[in-house]
Amino acid sequence: MKKNLLKSDAVQSLIASFLCIILGLLIGFIVLLFINPTGAWDAIVAVMKNFLTYSRANLQMKNFGNTLVKTAPLLMCALSVLFAYKVGLFNIGAAGQYVAGVCASIYAALAWGWGWFPCMILAIVFGAALGAVVGLLKAYCNVNEVISGIMLNWIGLYLTNMLLTKVKESTSPYTLHIKSAAPQALLPGLGLGALFNNNQYVTIAIPLAIIAAIVILVVLEKTKFGYELKATGNNKNAAKYAGMAEKRNIILTLIIAGALAGIGGALLYLTDYEQWQCTQTSVPGMGFNGIAATFLGGLNPIGTIFASYFIQHITSGGAYVDKTMYCSQISDLISSIIIYLCGFVLFIKYAINQGIAKSEEKKLQKEKLAAAEAKGGEK
Amino acid sequence: MLLLVQYTLIFASVLLLVALGGCFSEHSGVINLGLEGIMVIGALGGALMMRYLPAGTSGFMIVILTLLAAIVFGVAYSALLAVASINFKADQTIVGTALNMLGTAGATVLVKAINTAANPDDVSSTIQYIEPKKAFIVNIGSFEFNWFMVVAVIMLIFAYVVLYKTKFGLRLMACGEHPQAADSVGIDVHKMRWAGVLISGMLGGLGGICYILAGVSEWKFENGVAGFGFLALAVMIFGQWKPTRIALAALLFGFFRALSNVYFGFDWLVSLNIPGSVYNMMPYIISLIVLALTSQHSRAPKAEGIPYDKGMR
Numbered sequence: 180m181k182k183n184l185l186k187s188d189a190v191q192s193l194i195a196s197f198l199c200i201i202l203g204l205l206i207g208f209i210v211l212l213f214i215n216p217t218g219a220w221d222a223i224v225a226v227m228k229n230f231l232t233y234s235r236a237n238l239q240m241k242n243f244g245n246t247l248v249k250t251a252p253l254l255m256c257a258l259s260v261l262f263a264y265k266v267g268l269f270n271i272g273a274a275g276q277y278v279a280g281v282c283a284s285i286y287a288a289l290a291w292g293w294g295w296f297p298c299m300i301l302a303i304v305f306g307a308a309l310g311a312v313v314g315l316l317k318a319y320c321n322v323n324e325v326i327s328g329i330m331l332n333w334i335g336l337y338l339t340n341m342l343l344t345k346v347k348e349s350t351s352p353y354t355l356h357i358k359s360a361a362p363q364a365l366l367p368g369l370g371l372g373a374l375f376n377n378n379q380y381v382t383i384a385i386p387l388a389i390i391a392a393i394v395i396l397v398v399l400e401k402t403k404f405g406y407e408l409k410a411t412g413n414n415k416n417a418a419k420y421a422g423m424a425e426k427r428n429i430i431l432t433l434i435i436a437g438a439l440a441g442i443g444g445a446l447l448y449l450t451d452y453e454q455w456q457c458t459q460t461s462v463p464g465m466g467f468n469g470i471a472a473t474f475l476g477g478l479n480p481i482g483t484i485f486a487s488y489f490i491q492h493i494t495s496g497g498a499y500v501d502k503t504m505y506c507s508q509i510s511d512l513i514s515s516i517i518i519y520l521c522g523f524v525l526f527i528k529y530a531i532n533q534g535i536a537k538s539e540e541k542k543l544q545k546e547k548l549a550a551a552e553a554k555g556g557e558k
Numbered sequence: 559m560l561l562l563v564q565y566t567l568i569f570a571s572v573l574l575l576v577a578l579g580g581c582f583s584e585h586s587g588v589i590n591l592g593l594e595g596i597m598v599i600g601a602l603g604g605a606l607m608m609r610y611l612p613a614g615t616s617g618f619m620i621v622i623l624t625l626l627a628a629i630v631f632g633v634a635y636s637a638l639l640a641v642a643s644i645n646f647k648a649d650q651t652i653v654g655t656a657l658n659m660l661g662t663a664g665a666t667v668l669v670k671a672i673n674t675a676a677n678p679d680d681v682s683s684t685i686q687y688i689e690p691k692k693a694f695i696v697n698i699g700s701f702e703f704n705w706f707m708v709v710a711v712i713m714l715i716f717a718y719v720v721l722y723k724t725k726f727g728l729r730l731m732a733c734g735e736h737p738q739a740a741d742s743v744g745i746d747v748h749k750m751r752w753a754g755v756l757i758s759g760m761l762g763g764l765g766g767i768c769y770i771l772a773g774v775s776e777w778k779f780e781n782g783v784a785g786f787g788f789l790a791l792a793v794m795i796f797g798q799w800k801p802t803r804i805a806l807a808a809l810l811f812g813f814f815r816a817l818s819n820v821y822f823g824f825d826w827l828v829s830l831n832i833p834g835s836v837y838n839m840m841p842y843i844i845s846l847i848v849l850a851l852t853s854q855h856s857r858a859p860k861a862e863g864i865p866y867d868k869g870m871r
Contacts, residue, residue, distance in 0.1 A: 210664070214671040269651045320850040325591060325651060326795070327849060329788040330842040337835040461781055467659055474652060503678060506670040508663050508780075515659035519638070522648035522656065 185535055192477030195527040196486070199475060203517035211509065218504040226510050229496035237376040244375030246488075246495045248452050251388040252277065254487040255443030256469030257476065258395050261483055263324075263436040264473065265399055266428065267412030272313050272328025274466025275335035276437040279305040280444025282339035285455055288364030289346040289355055295364050299445045306441015307434045309335060314433030318426040324433070332462045344457045353454040366449045384446035389484060391439065396480040408432055440466060464511065468494065471514045474521035490514050560701050561820045562813075565773065570805075570812030571710035572769045576790035577797065577804045578717045579761030584799060585721065586754025587734040587747075589863045591654025592639050593762050594787025595661025596632050598779070600763025601770045602665045603631025605777060606672075608690040617693035621705055624690070624767060632763015633756050635661070640755040644748055647865035662782040669779045686776040694771055706768040713761060717801045730754055734859030737866045747866045765790070773819060785842065789815075792845035798857050807848075815841045 184190055204223060211219035225232060230242030256273045263270035270276075280302035287293040287301045309331055316322040347354050357364055366382035375381045399405040411418040411428040419425045443465065447453065472490045476483030497510030576593055583590035590596075607627035611620060639657055642648040666683045673680040696703040721727040732740040733750040741747050769786055770777040793811050797804030818837035821827045 210667070214668065215675070269655075271655060316846070316850055316853075321853045321856065322846075322849045323795075323853070325655075326788055326791055327846060329785055330792070330846050330849075333785050333842045334839050334846075337839045341833055341835045461784070464659075467655075470652075470655060502681065503674065504671070506667060506674075506681065506683075508666045508670070511659065511663035512667050515656055515663050519642070519653060519656035519660060522642050522653040523646055526646045526648065 185531060189477075189479075191528045191531055192479070192482070192524075194531065195524045196475050196477055196482070198527060199517050199520040199524070200489070202520050203513050206516050207509065207513040210512065211505065215504045218501050222500045222505050222509060225499040225501070226493050226496035226513065229492050229499065232499045240374075240376040241378050242495075244372070244378035244381045245452075246491055247375075247385050248378075248380045248382075248450060249447065249495065250488050250491040251384040252443035252447040252465055253468055253472060253491050254388040254392060254484060255446060256440050256466045257472035257483045257487050258392055258480065259436040259439035259443070260466075260469050260473040261476070261478060261480065262395055262399070262439060263432055264478060265412055266408045266432040267415070268317070268324050268429065268432060268436075270310075270313075270328060270433065270436045270440075271325050271466075271470070272309065272331050272433075273436065273440040273469050274462045274464075275328065275332035276306040276309045276440035277444045277466045277469075278332070278335045278339050278463060279309045279437075280441030281448050281455060282335075282342055282444070283441070284364075284445035285354055285357070285448050286342055286346060288357055288361040288449065292361060293364060295366050295449050298364050298449060299442060302441045302445035303438045304441075306444070307438040310433040310435070310437020310440075311430060313437075314430035317433070318429045332466075336459065336462050339455070340457050340459060343455050347457050352456050352458040354457065356454065357449065357451040364449055365451060366446070380450045380452045382450050384450060387442075388446060391442070392480040392484050395439075399480070440469075443469075468514060471518045471521075474524070475517060477524075490517075561823055562816055564702055564704075565816030565819050566809065566813045567707050568704050568768070568772045568812075569815040570808040571704075571706045572765050572772065572786065573790050573793045573811050573815075574710045574805055574808040575706075575713055575761050575768060576765035576787060577793040577808060578713055578801060579758035579765065580791050580794045581717065581758075581797075581799055581801065581804060582721075582730070582754045582761065583758035584754075584794070584859050584862050585731045585734045586751045587737060587859060587861045587864070587866065588639070588643050588751055588755050589650045589654065590636075590639065590755065590758050590762075591651055591791070592636070592657030592661075592787075593654075593758070593790060594783055594785070595654075595657040595659070596635050596759055596762035597766030597769060597783045597787050598661035598665050599635040600628040600632035600759075600766030601777065601783070602668070602766075602779065603763065604628035604767030605685040605687060605770065608687040609685055611690060613689070615690075620690050620693040624694075625709070625764065628763040628767035629760045630763075632761075632766065633759040636755050636759025636762065639759075640752050643865065644751045644755070647867070650863055650865075658782075658787070662779070665779040683779040684776050685779070687771075688775040691771060691775050704771070706771065709764065709768070713764070714801055714805050721801065726753075731859070733866075734861055737861050741866075741868065751866070762787070789841055789845055792849055795856060795858075796845075796848050796852055798852075799859065811841055811845065814844050 208219060208223050211222055230239050233239050256277055259273040260270050283301040283305035284298040287298045313324050313327050316327045317324045343354050366384055368382045372378045372381040407423050408428055411425050415425050468490050472483055472487040476486035493510045493513055497507035580590050580593055604624045604627050607624045639653055642653040643650045669683045669685055673682060694705050729745050730750050733747050737747045769783055793807045794804055796807040821837050
């Protein structure tokens with residue numbers, strides 16, 4: 180019998196993700212219609228087009244590069260959420276771990292004049308440390324990782340503001356430009372920028388993030404360590420019974436997740452694409468968008484690469500909407516609707532499976548009927 | 559000193575309201591991580607009501623209508639959580655997180671659109687309510703008494719009575735402890751859970767409007783509610799899901815939150831020369847420590863977070 184393509188889990192995930200995107204855009208469109216019916220379509224188109232709004236090819240390439248520059252940290256945050264989720268942990272603290280990475284890399288670069296590599300290592304250490312706190316609290320004190328993660332997000336934000344105030348420009352709340360104050364810490368470009376119309380912000384950050392995704396895939400699918408982690412996630416008690424150190428696995432998972440998000444912070448701020456604002460009063464959305472990318476990517480590292488790009492594409496696209504009618508946050512709105520819909524993925528898969536089962540049953544009945552009729556005819 | 563008491567009480571009221579909301583939802587078996595978003599939407603409802611009320615409205619009507627608007631918005635928004643987690647058995651953590659992001663993003667988009675429509679140069683996400691705010695406040699000497707303190711106490715009594723003294727409350731709690739057993743004696747688990755989530759939406763919405771009326775007379779919706787929904791969850795856990803203990807926990811957390819607002823009024827605190835950020839961090843640090851100490855022996859409802867499936871025993 181021919182294998183039904185719809186039965187494969189990967190295909191179902193893909194269908195579910197596309198459904199989420201389409202429904203998310205549709206609901207976003209309806210919300211915009213309510214706010215101001217005249218410009219809603221243009222706004223959605225602007226969000227979808229992003230850099231394609233420019234008609235000149237070289238400007239398109241340059242802004243495509245900019246979107247990619249921000250996709251790299253988003254992908255790292257998404258991988259952080261994904262890795263923890265595979266072990267049954269919801270790492271909403273990725274946002275704070277990302278901030279910790281930003282803090283470490285900027286401070287080491289500007290205050291101590293470190294090069295990019297040691298800066299990145301420090302970012303990993305900071306992110307991992309924040310993750311470790313969540314892990315220790317979860318493993319030994321049974322504290323819900325979502326709540327402790329949120330608390331650490333805010334603690335991390337205020338600590339970062341405090342520390343980075345020491346390396347800010349004297350006349351503005353922003354930190355010094357890495358490019359002028361600490362050029363040794365800039366990530367090497369390796370000539371990648373030339374591909375994007377000499378975009379100086381395009382660096383090894385982008386290939387590094389993609390390599391990280393592949394490494395995560397291999398670790399989770401092909402190693403004993405990854406298998407143990409996933410087993411712990413599926414059933415903590417069964418894993419313990421089978422002789423796996425479930426507490427150690429929880430802590431280790433969150434340390435790795437924290438490290439991944441921490442690298443994300445370094446990958447963006449060591450390109451000098453942005454400066455940190457020391458008076459920031461809300462946790463940057465990067466970590467939260469990472470959650471969107473993770474679930475949209477069907478919880479698969481490779482899927483996450485594309486989902487991260489999509490989420491960043493519409494987030495950057497938000498900058499191009501008509502500001503007299505809407506604000507750039509409509510892309511946040513759309514991505515949060517998409518996350519909400521991702522909650523229904525299990526249901527969508529269930530519905531698909533039900534549909535398949537029903538049609539197969541019908542087919543079977545028809546065959547039986549036909550067989551019975553054929554028999555009757557012979558008599 | 560009086561100022562510290564005043565801020566402690568008002569922030570404790572916010573935390574109490576929202577934590578009681580979480581308490582209802584969790585007792586029915588649904589983890590409500592979306593409280594933060596519900597607060598934002600409730601605050602939005604109340605703020606819009608205050609903005610559009612005609613100038614001559616009496617103080618009493620302002621209070622009642624604003625509270626009603628916050629409740630309606632909060633309940634309607636919490637229905638999104640109920641549909642997803644009860645009827646479609648969605649992952650409650652994902653949906654809750656989505657609601658938090660959606661709350662802030664949605665409120666920002668809406669308020670910005672309203673502001674720009676009124677005045678094309680205004681691209682802020684701020685709503686002002688200097689005049690209507692006065693209706694909520696009674697000055698007793700230099701102490702600003704806020705009607706929300708009364709609302710919070712009423713809701714505390716309401717929660718206690720409903721949960722422990724009525725058939726409905728006991729049935730609700732049964733659905734959070736052992737839904738299969740509850741179902742076997744004829745309780746409609748889905749209906750009960752819906753009720754729990756909607757009540758939490760009502761209390762969350764009230765808490766939201768209370769929070770933005772606490773110290774300031776305008777609110778920038780881009781900022782959301784700064785993790786207050788999660789602080790309330792910490793209060794709830796520290797209070798072991800029991801209304802009276804939640805009230806005490808709310809006072810403790812409210813005190814630390816109030817410190818960051820008024821620390822510069824105390825000479826000896828100022829002389830310590832601690833940066834303001836440290837006071838801002840205080841409530842979060844305290845809650846981490848408190849959670850670490852109390853979560854080990856937590857008496858959380860046993861079936862919380864697990865979608866109810868009739869076929870499972």
